[in-house]
Amino acid sequence: MxxxxxxxxxxxxxxxxxxxxxxxxxxxxxxxxxxxxxxxxxxxxxxxxxxxxxxxxxxxxxxxxxxxxxxxxxxxxxxxxxxxxxxxxxxxxxxxxxxxxxxxxxxxxxxxxxxxxxxxxxxxxxxxxxxxxxxxxxxxxxxxxxKRLRTPGPPERSFGDDPLRMLRAARFASQLGFTVDQAAVTAMTEMAGRIEIVSAERIRDELDKLVCGARPRDGLRLLVDTGLAAHVLPELPKLRLEIDEHHRHKDVYEHSLTVLDQAIAQEDDGQPDRILRWAALLHDIGKPKTRRHEPGGRVSFHHHEVVGAQMTKKRMTELRFPKDVVADVSRLVELHLRFHGYGTGEWTDSAVRRYVRDAGHLLTRLHKLTRADCTTRNKRKAAALSRTYDQLEERISRLAEEEELAKIRPELDGNEIQRVLGVGPGPVVGQAYKFLLDLRLDKGVLGKEEATAALRDWAEANDVVTG
The missing domain is CATH 3.30.460.10 (Beta Polymerase, domain 2)
Structure with a gap:
């Protein structure tokens, strides 16, 4: 020393x-x-x-x-x-x-x-x-x-003095890989409800450090097992859906922790990616609300990505995360199933452009989240999914070189739209801009002359009053 x-x-x-x-x-x-x-x-x-x-x-x-x-x-x-x-x-x-x-x-x-x-x-x-x-x-x-976490005095007194210490125990389990002393675990379980007097900002800081730690699975398990998660991140324990002999589906709680592990394994230079980690943890939180028992023993979770995105936004906002973090994480949750519509490569170039456009600056993270979301034990199925996603990334790369996908804009800007239509600023310009953007995504690069002709046809078909 x-x-x-x-x-x-x-x-x-x-x-x-x-x-x-x-x-x-x-x-x-x-x-x-x-x-x-x-x-x-x-x-x-x-x-x-x-x-x-x-x-x-x-x-x-x-x-x-x-x-x-x-x-x-x-x-x-x-x-x-x-x-x-x-x-x-x-x-x-x-x-x-x-x-x-x-x-x-x-x-x-x-x-x-x-x-x-x-x-x-x-x-x-x-x-x-x-x-x-x-x-x-x-x-x-x-x-x-x-590698043990133990309070200096009785844990009941320590956690009573500052309930946030219960979250710190889970955070240190993640950051340092330490095991929490059984007496402390017992006290955390008995006193879990006491955490509710702590401010959302302090809870957020501890949860964020936990999720960005070296072993977040350990800390999250401790939160769930002691009942603390029910007070600070209730969506997590709710993922432990009851599975019966007639309606089988994947253990969503374990799946989510595994997706988090696999997302972490893809991080660059071993640096924690806060956005990716939170999206991986929360990507399926819409499943409990959307679970339906179908004929033949099947279970469906239709639109759980949309519901999950709304739930993610609500929870992270309540925890006082910055608005840009909330927006990025909830957007990844919303998009995490999009790839599965790709099938075996049937998407048109237009669909690939929209995939890139919708992901925006989150595209690289979406790649990682989508790959992390494959937790099947069927090696053949896992390999097939990986190959298919490889093909999608190759198509994105090719189109990006040809068309600069990240910079996709309509071929006419707002001022040009106004000149072509003879109109001033207003909602018509916004509608025309959206039409031209959809055209660009569907058809690729057309050139200004063809885009202008298409804009005039659109205006005539939609009875737009032009100058």
Whole structure:
């Protein structure tokens, strides 16, 4: 650890001496200590001190390159020194009022007491500065070696103080591949409903980190098994549809987790693709609402992609995801079945153009989602689907070279439409633009002369008053 600590020690020790000179304690704490022991060194440092926030500001003002106070109401002062981003938080304990979504902050006086209020023992280790004394009163180091998540004190008290810690357990299971201690799992199951007092934004952040972790399946299973998912992502446990001996269909819950795994395997450079992962997880959430028992023991899910897109938009909006993320994920859910109309390659060039046009900037992700959605154990069927999609991608590539599919526009723009028809701005121009776009998609490149003639024929057929 000493070798690893040398990478951050100069700036940490320097700040530790500054605090010591002012008569205050300072310690590196939490995630940075855990990551240091795991051999990972970042540029973000979390520190804790006995100094109150206003005193911290006095101490660091002349030392730091810049200082910000956005978290000062919660006892945190942020600062930058060189390439390091540092947060200094006063020793504290925080808890939720049973009816409040915001934690009540109370300051503490000792490092050990501050460590006890932290979420898990692996995050309750510290290094005193500038002495570099390692502090581990709650056994975080053995837990780290065992890849175990355990609360410093009774889990009921920890989760009662901050219910969001239950989601953090699932998030760390995904990010670090750790197993949650059985006592904590039991408490999470018994206290799952308590999560509802936490704000949507904080829940969203934890869910997003979980889905973008190294092993999201583990974290998602924990949420479902403990009942937490029923409160924060209820569409997920609802995928566990009852299967009877007369009406058989694929296990939609397991299928969705497998699609997520297979989507992750296609990510570029191992970097998590938030849009792709959420779309893979939610792509079939419309199935429970659209399930119908058909004659002969068949089960159908007609239009589940459309229903699922609406449900995805609603859930992600309620979780306060950015609008562009909501739009992209719900659009992928809506489009995820489109390929299956391709059959064995019967689509016309017009249909291929529309496929590309509808996917827009999501085309590459749609390719990956469609391939990930094949979870059949029938190797022959899987190989046939893969070959067919290869053929579609080859056709898209060929047409893209010939026609610049990504830039498809009508061959006449709005100003040209107005000149041809002799009309001013208004709904007629929009209608004409749509007609020309459909023509472009159906027929490919025609040239302006033929497009102009087609536009005039359209105007005459639709009784458009022209100038």
């Amino acid at each position: 000493r070798d690893l600590f040398r990478k951050i020690a100069p700036v940490a020790d320097e700040l530790g001496r500054v605090f010591a000179d002012h008569g205050h304690e300072l310690a590196l704490v939490g995630g940075p200590v855990r990551d240091l022991l795991l051999g990972r060194v970042g540029k973000d440092l979390d520190l804790t001190t006995d100094a109150r926030p206003e005193r911290v500001l006095d101490i660091v003002r002349d030392w730091a390159d810049s200082v910000w106070t956005i978290g000062i109401d919660f006892g945190t002062v942020g600062l930058r020194k060189g390439g390091w981003l540092i947060e200094i938080t006063t020793y504290r304990s925080e808890s939720y009022d049973p009816k409040s979504r915001k934690p009540e902050v109370m300051y503490g006086d000792t490092l050990d007491a501050d460590l006890e209020r932290r979420d898990f023992a692996v995050n309750a280790m510290a290094i005193r500065l500038p002495s570099n004394e390692f502090v581990d009163p709650y056994g975080g180091l053995p837990d780290l070696a065992a």
